[in-house]
Amino acid sequence: MLKDVVFGQYYPAKSPVHRMDPRSKIVLLILYIVMIFIVKNFWGFLLTGGLLLATVFLSKVPLKSMLRSVKAIIFIILFTFIINIFFHKEDGAKILWDVWLIRNVTDKSLYYAIFMALRLLLLVLGSSILTLTTTPVSLTDGIESLLKPLSYIKFPVHELALIMSIALRFIPTLMEETERIIAAQKARGADFESGNLFKRAKALLPVLIPLITSAFRRAEELGDAMDARCYNGSKNRTKYKKLKFSLVDLFGTVLSLTVLAGVILCNLYLGATI
Amino acid sequence: MNVIEIKDLQFSYDEHQPVLKGLSLTVKEGEFLAVIGRNASGKSTLARLINGLISPLSGEITVLNIDARKKENLYEIRKNVGIVFQNPDNQMVASIVEDDVVFGPENLGIPREEIGERLEFSLKETGTAEFRESMASKLSGGQKQRVAIAGILAIKPKILILDESTSMLDPRGREEVMSVVKKLNRKEKMTVITITHYMDEVVDCDRVAVLNDGVIVKTGTPKEIFSDEKLLEATGMEPPVSMKISLALNKLGVNTPLTLDKQTLLNELLKLTKKPE
Ligand SMILES: Nc1ncnc2c1ncn2[C@@H]1O[C@H](COP(=O)(O)OP(=O)(O)OP(=O)(O)O)[C@@H](O)[C@H]1O
Ligand SMILES: [Mg+2]
Numbered sequence: 001m002l003k004d005v006v007f008g009q010y011y012p013a014k015s016p017v018h019r020m021d022p023r024s025k026i027v028l029l030i031l032y033i034v035m036i037f038i039v040k041n042f043w044g045f046l047l048t049g050g051l052l053l054a055t056v057f058l059s060k061v062p063l064k065s066m067l068r069s070v071k072a073i074i075f076i077i078l079f080t081f082i083i084n085i086f087f088h089k090e091d092g093a094k095i096l097w098d099v100w101l102i103r104n105v106t107d108k109s110l111y112y113a114i115f116m117a118l119r120l121l122l123l124v125l126g127s128s129i130l131t132l133t134t135t136p137v138s139l140t141d142g143i144e145s146l147l148k149p150l151s152y153i154k155f156p157v158h159e160l161a162l163i164m165s166i167a168l169r170f171i172p173t174l175m176e177e178t179e180r181i182i183a184a185q186k187a188r189g190a191d192f193e194s195g196n197l198f199k200r201a202k203a204l205l206p207v208l209i210p211l212i213t214s215a216f217r218r219a220e221e222l223g224d225a226m227d228a229r230c231y232n233g234s235k236n237r238t239k240y241k242k243l244k245f246s247l248v249d250l251f252g253t254v255l256s257l258t259v260l261a262g263v264i265l266c267n268l269y270l271g272a273t274i
Numbered sequence: 275m276n277v278i279e280i281k282d283l284q285f286s287y288d289e290h291q292p293v294l295k296g297l298s299l300t301v302k303e304g305e306f307l308a309v310i311g312r313n314a315s316g317k318s319t320l321a322r323l324i325n326g327l328i329s330p331l332s333g334e335i336t337v338l339n340i341d342a343r344k345k346e347n348l349y350e351i352r353k354n355v356g357i358v359f360q361n362p363d364n365q366m367v368a369s370i371v372e373d374d375v376v377f378g379p380e381n382l383g384i385p386r387e388e389i390g391e392r393l394e395f396s397l398k399e400t401g402t403a404e405f406r407e408s409m410a411s412k413l414s415g416g417q418k419q420r421v422a423i424a425g426i427l428a429i430k431p432k433i434l435i436l437d438e439s440t441s442m443l444d445p446r447g448r449e450e451v452m453s454v455v456k457k458l459n460r461k462e463k464m465t466v467i468t469i470t471h472y473m474d475e476v477v478d479c480d481r482v483a484v485l486n487d488g489v490i491v492k493t494g495t496p497k498e499i500f501s502d503e504k505l506l507e508a509t510g511m512e513p514p515v516s517m518k519i520s521l522a523l524n525k526l527g528v529n530t531p532l533t534l535d536k537q538t539l540l541n542e543l544l545k546l547t548k549k550p551e
Binding site: 229 | 300322325327352353356365367370373377380382383385386389393407408409410411415425426428429465535
């Protein structure tokens with residue numbers, strides 16, 4: 001269950017998407033998210049969805065891994081879908097369904113709900129492509145490099161990047177540990193599934209406390225291990241992996257900009273339906 | 275030549291409870307030394323002192339003729355003394371094997387090309403090249419510890435300390451790790467200090483140091499240590515099975531040579547049973 005969360009789940013493969021510079025991947029992802037939010041009709045989604053599919057295909061990441069990230073937030077998608085379908089109000093909407101409990105479903109609200117769900121879906125899939133094809137270290141290297149200008153105003157860019165990569169590194173470890181503690185508490189008769197929200201939150205306390213204690217112990221040991229491996233801050237530090245803008249990045253940028261232009265044209269000429 | 279010289283070392287985490295009480299020890303170049311002793315006898319403390327993670331109250335520690343007590347020497351010491359700790363999950367900095375192995379040389383400011391060479395060398399020596407691009411969290415305990423060793427090797431230390439590095443592993447993982455370490459000791463002439471509770475790992479060492487109540491009470495070959503019953507009793511050590519049996523036989527008046535080697539013991543026993551009546 002917890003393992004379905006895809007944060008920091010890198011899928012190793014040799015593909016043009018994996019080869020891309022993490023900086024361009026981050027910037028292009030931001031561009032992609034902007035596109036998804038300015039899309040005003042389904043034609044735009046066709047284009048952005050096409051871009052996404054092409055990227056997934058080129059990345060050699062199996063669909064199964066992609067779907068796992070959807071599974072993790074399927075509730076949020078369903079929830080917004082349901083909220084929108086019942087509560088989205090628009091003038092001139094034709095009522096499709098207004099019987100018993102399910103009221104006020106109009107053609108417009110159905111359209112809007114589908115639109116929003118698609119937007120979320122594309123958002124999650126696009127972001128998971130980044131984490132699936134980029135190792136945590138190169139992801140944080142990318143962020144570090146993009147934030148470099150901030151270091152002139154004494155912002156601790158290197159430290160921030162290191163903290164992020166360590167956090168990503170420990171997610172699977174702590175997940176595993178959480179599951180182990182939950183299993184141990186269940187074996188002692190703890191009940192996590194029944195009772196109201198308050199009761200359930202209280203039941204989690206005996207899980208959180210050992211988890212936090214152990215996280216502190218881990219942090220201490222990791223600190224020692226880093227010291228023992230000559231860590232000395234960013235001073236005189238080299239980077240083994242060099243970030244390089246290459247042909248694939250150029251290709252990706254051109255492709256994304258083309259899609260952006262397409263989306264804008266669709267918005268202008270094919271009618272804004274949202 | 276002695277790579278480590280420790281004289282009269284004292285240390286305590288808090289004033290009321292001294293942990294090391296005048297410990298002396300020398301480690302020779304290229305040797306495989308085991309440090310044994312009961313829980314909380316100060317073995318990890320000793321390892322941390324050698325590497326400068328903590329500094330002593332009094333006494334001397336010299337590593338490769340460098341004074342380990344001086345703050346300005348720490349970096350030089352840590353370049354030369356690598357420690358592999360107990361928990362494989364708590365010493366990896368990066369999620370991917372390769373990224374973790376290069377952490378040390380990156381800290382040292384080694385040029386990129388050389389880091390590449392060191393990476394290849396370390397992966398090869400530890401047999402971890404096949405999962406160089408894997409998530410470290412997906413590896414077995416033995417594989418993780420081999421990656422940890424690779425990360426240390428990339429720093430090119432002269433001395434490798436294992437602080438109960440095999441204690442969280444299954445027998446197979448333990449075997450994997452120890453065979454890598456033995457190879458490094460033999461082939462690369464690396465000085466190895468292993469702190470362990472597994473007496474089977476101690477048997478093949480060149481020398482054993484017994485730490486008890488904050489001092490080294492005896493050093494000697496495994497055979498010398500394990501045939502010293504008084505010492506073993508006083509320090510709560512259990513000799514390996516073959517030594518136990520040969521000691522017991524001798525007590526019963528059966529004259530067998532004391533041995534740590536299972537095969538030798540077996541041959542001796544066979545000889546005994548074959549004796550014509
Ligand atoms: N960070 C610390 N702060 C305070 N006391 C400590 C600390 N680390 C260890 N000690 C204490 O110092 C003593 C020696 O600990 P040390 O870890 O060196 O023993 P050890 O021989 O490695 O034991 P083990 O076999 O359990 O690993 C113990 O009594 C321990 O409780
Ligand atoms: Mg210890």
